[in-house]
Amino acid sequence: MRESDSNLPNxxxxxxxxxxxxxxxxxxIHRLESQWREIRRPRYWRIAVPVALAAxxxxxxxxxxxxxxxxxxxxxxxxxxxxxxxxxxxxxxxPPTELERLRLAAVGMLPPAPKQLPADPVVEELIIRLSSPQxxxxxxxxxxxxxxxxxxxxxxxxxxxxxxxxxxxxxxVLQARKDPAxxxxxxxxxxxxxxxxxxxxxxYQYPNL
Amino acid sequence: xxxxxxxxxxxxxxxxxxxxxxxxxxxxxGSNDEAEELVQSAxxxxxxxxxxxxxxxxxxxxxxxxxxxxxxDSLAARDIEELPEDMAxxxxxxxxxxxxxxACDRVTDAIAALPPRQREVLVLHTYEQMDHAGIAEMxxxxxxxxxxNLQLARDRLRILLxxxxxxxxxx
Numbered sequence: 001m002r003e004s005d006s007n008l009p010n011x012x013x014x015x016x017x018x019x020x021x022x023x024x025x026x027x028x029i030h031r032l033e034s035q036w037r038e039i040r041r042p043r044y045w046r047i048a049v050p051v052a053l054a055a056x057x058x059x060x061x062x063x064x065x066x067x068x069x070x071x072x073x074x075x076x077x078x079x080x081x082x083x084x085x086x087x088x089x090x091x092x093x094x095p096p097t098e099l100e101r102l103r104l105a106a107v108g109m110l111p112p113a114p115k116q117l118p119a120d121p122v123v124e125e126l127i128i129r130l131s132s133p134q135x136x137x138x139x140x141x142x143x144x145x146x147x148x149x150x151x152x153x154x155x156x157x158x159x160x161x162x163x164x165x166x167x168x169x170x171x172x173v174l175q176a177r178k179d180p181a182x183x184x185x186x187x188x189x190x191x192x193x194x195x196x197x198x199x200x201x202x203x204y205q206y207p208n209l
Numbered sequence: 210x211x212x213x214x215x216x217x218x219x220x221x222x223x224x225x226x227x228x229x230x231x232x233x234x235x236x237x238x239g240s241n242d243e244a245e246e247l248v249q250s251a252x253x254x255x256x257x258x259x260x261x262x263x264x265x266x267x268x269x270x271x272x273x274x275x276x277x278x279x280x281x282d283s284l285a286a287r288d289i290e291e292l293p294e295d296m297a298x299x300x301x302x303x304x305x306x307x308x309x310x311x312a313c314d315r316v317t318d319a320i321a322a323l324p325p326r327q328r329e330v331l332v333l334h335t336y337e338q339m340d341h342a343g344i345a346e347m348x349x350x351x352x353x354x355x356x357x358n359l360q361l362a363r364d365r366l367r368i369l370l371x372x373x374x375x376x377x378x379x380x
Contacts, residue, residue: 020316022235
């Protein structure tokens with residue numbers, strides 16, 4: 001309650017102030033009531049959203065804390081699998097090149113090293129002459145080798161052919177020789193698509209060795 | 210000590226206090242439209258602060274404090290914390306024959322022309338019948354400050370309403 005204003009003058013100001021009125025607009029009161037009811041109207045999403053967020057947090061926490069299933073360990077092989085040999089196609093009469101020898105050595109399929117034949121100076125000289133730039137010299141050497149009765153000649157010629165197939169005189173000598181090793185070589189070479197054509201050509205080029 | 214009202218009781222108190230709140234706001238602002246906006250703003254704040262009302266003070270005091278805070282906010286927003294000193298110049302000259310309606314309008318205009326703090330103290334003291342201690346608590350100022358603002362308000366009203374006062378004012 002207001003205390004007595006003993007220090008204020010009791011003049012006509014209070015009477016004049018009492019005359020002042022501020023009538024309320026009923027419409028204003030009605031609007032304010034409606035606004036208040038609207039403000040206070042329960043909004044369920046205000047409850048649902050926090051509850052949903054809390055549920056997500058709880059589910060996430062539970063999932064984080066749940067023990068994880070460890071994956072099954074991979075079986076350990078007791079023995080190493082057998083190596084798969086790379087398919088190689090080495091021609092019958094051609095020796096492997098250096099690169100092929102390295103590859104074959106890597107997979108353990110290196111063929112046995114060629115046997116070192118005993119060196120015969122006469123045979124070696126004739127074989128060298130097969131590559132002479134003079135055709136007469138090459139033909140003369142070929143005729144001598146074709147009729148030389150030495151089993152090592154056939155092997156030496158095979159080595160030469162395997163190293164260098166362009167030495168046609170060597171193929172001609174092998175076709176002309178009568179020993180079984182030479183016949184076997186020619187028979188096998190005829191089955192080789194590269195050598196067979198070369199053998200036919202040499203046969204017509206050197207018919208009378 | 211009163212108990213904090215439940216939701217329904219709180220709503221009932223608010224609706225029952227809306228007329229006096231609107232009248233209080235009208236005296237503060239001097240305009241029905243501004244008063245309605247002021248009460249609307251106060252209703253939003255009251256809804257957010259409903260849980261802060263624990264019945265320690267009367268509902269009227271609690272809600273009027275919110276209205277005053279909203280009033281201060283609106284003044285700060287409009288940057289008219291201090292009204293121009295020449296507000297008295299806006300007062301129309303009194304007519305020779307003063308009717309009661311016109312006197313009423315002049316009084317309301319004069320109160321609206323007071324600085325905000327003086328207006329608040331005068332309205333709370335004169336029209337809300339609050340004592341100095343209550344006004345000081347509501348406005349967050351000292352009782353001496355309340356007395357000083359009330360005296361300044363009355364002195365200014367005597368000047369503004371000089372022609373309507375029957376007796377000469379005492380300095």
